[in-house]
Amino acid sequence: MKDYLIKATSCNGTVRAYAIQSTELAEEARRRQDTWATATAALGRTITITAMMGTMLKGEDKLTVKIEGDGPTGPIVADANAKGEARAYITNPHVDFDLNEKGKLDVARAVGTSGYISVVKDLGLKEHFTGQVPIVSGEISEDFTYYFASSEQIPTAVGAGVLVNPDQSVLAAGGFIIQVLPGTPDETVDYIEQRIKSIPAISKLIESGKSPEDILEEIFGKEEVKVLDKMPIHFRCTCSIDRIKNAIASIDEEELNQMIEVDQGAEATCHFCNEKYVLTKEELIELKQSKEN
CATH class of the missing domain: 3.55.30.10 (Hsp33 domain)
Known part of the structure; x- marks a missing residue:
């Protein structure tokens, strides 16, 4: 049932x-x-x-x-x-x-x-x-x-x-x-x-x-x-790649630069559903550029 x-x-x-x-x-x-x-x-x-x-x-x-x-x-x-x-x-x-x-x-x-x-x-x-x-x-x-x-x-x-x-x-x-x-x-x-x-x-x-x-x-x-x-x-979990991107876009520039240059990308896991989201270095650069604009 x-x-x-x-x-x-x-x-x-x-x-x-x-x-x-x-x-x-x-x-x-x-x-x-x-x-x-x-x-x-x-x-x-x-x-x-x-x-x-x-x-x-x-x-x-x-x-x-x-x-x-x-x-x-x-x-x-x-x-x-x-x-x-x-x-x-x-x-x-x-x-x-x-x-x-x-x-x-x-x-x-x-x-x-x-x-x-x-x-x-x-x-x-x-x-x-x-x-x-x-x-x-x-x-x-x-x-x-x-x-x-x-x-x-x-x-x-x-x-x-x-x-x-x-x-x-x-x-x-x-x-x-x-x-x-x-x-x-x-x-x-x-x-x-x-x-x-x-x-x-x-x-x-x-x-x-x-x-x-x-x-x-x-x-x-x-x-x-x-x-x-x-x-x-x-x-039902409300997490999504867009939410992850918005969260990363809100962090300070120094931390974002470290993700790009040192980590070569970013990975986030939702607390609720354990879904894993991976952002490539290129996607992070794109996020940074849209943030600057």
Whole structure:
């Protein structure tokens, strides 16, 4: 089944919900970053949640998420837009630990339990919206739950899971974001909290063939989910040779001359997709001339 996301409401319109199957998305990020199992889970959870957050935006809006913990993975960065496109990178991909006491990949140990999550939204305005909160657990889902409550003042439950095969590839990935709108009765909130605690792990549901619709029905009940929208989700990087040329054209003349005369060319690799771009000496001379003109 191809990756996709649904947007829905429940509980007579008092609850907004998103659910995603992101197995291919997480696998593509893993493949490009060459992550080991625990780092794969951290990267996969991050890109899964970021992709869902991207679909909360409109038009050409986009957002960037940065998780900066004190663990060995180093910073994890993901960005997404309203079209269902996302990408991510992890600073140190070769991180793996034994399973934690719950028998799960030890994401908190990899990410760290101290640090910050920041979310920058580019809404096409002069100023970007930036929210930053401390990491509360390092498990990522709980950290985003805290982000929504603290930075956006929206009571939210966030869940994301990634299962990794013995060959390091992603077996299953998915997640949900559930937001309680103002005026929702306390008993409804309590009911949702209990249901979320009682359902199997999201990655297990995806592995068993459950769809995003099934995930929300597990939480709310079959008759209680009203799907508003369904959209494909995929990995997409915005890097290009033109962007690389623009970046090189912006460096100072001395550095550019060194690339031409000493290095005899330039090579750049995209953090997100690991695509390698090579510029010849002749192309650099051409860039320099166009810069001078």
